[in-house]
Amino acid sequence: MINIALQGAEFFAYHGFYPEEQKLGCxxxxxxxxxxxxxAAIMADELDNxxxxxxxxxxxxxEMKHTRKLIETVGQGILDKIIGKYPFVKTIHVAIKKVNPPLMGKVAHSSVVISYPSAI
Structure with missing residues (x-):
C-alpha cells in the first residue's frame, strides 16, 4: 500500500454555523x-499510476469555496470527490482545522476528521 498526503494546506473560507462566521470568514x-x-507498476514512473x-x-x-455551516460537510465533500476521482483508493483521512475559532477563550483550532472506509 502507498500513502500520499498533503499536510497543512491553508485556505481562507466562510464556513460556520453562525451568520457572522459566514460573513467574516476564517x-x-x-x-x-x-x-x-x-x-500498474509504480516503477513505470508515470503520474497515471x-x-x-x-x-x-x-x-x-x-470544496473550501462552497460555504457550509459545518466543516464536517466540507470534509465529506472532499472525501466524496476523492473517491469519485480515484475509485481504487483503500483509505482516506481528511482533517479540517478551523484556526482561532470564535469562542469565548483562546483556542488554537477546532477540527474534524472524516475517514473512509467509515468505522461505523
Missing part, C-alpha cells in the same frame, strides 16, 4: 491522506 488548515494499491497530490489540492480548493 483561516483553515486541511490535511488529506490517501492509501491505495497501485493499479498513482494519486496525484496536486489533484487532491484542487479538490480541497473547490
Amino acid at each position: 483561516r483553515y488548515l486541511v490535511d488529506i491522506e490517501v492509501g491505495f494499491v497501485p493499479q 498513482t494519486v496525484d497530490y496536486e489533484k487532491l489540492y484542487i479538490i480541497a480548493c473547490e
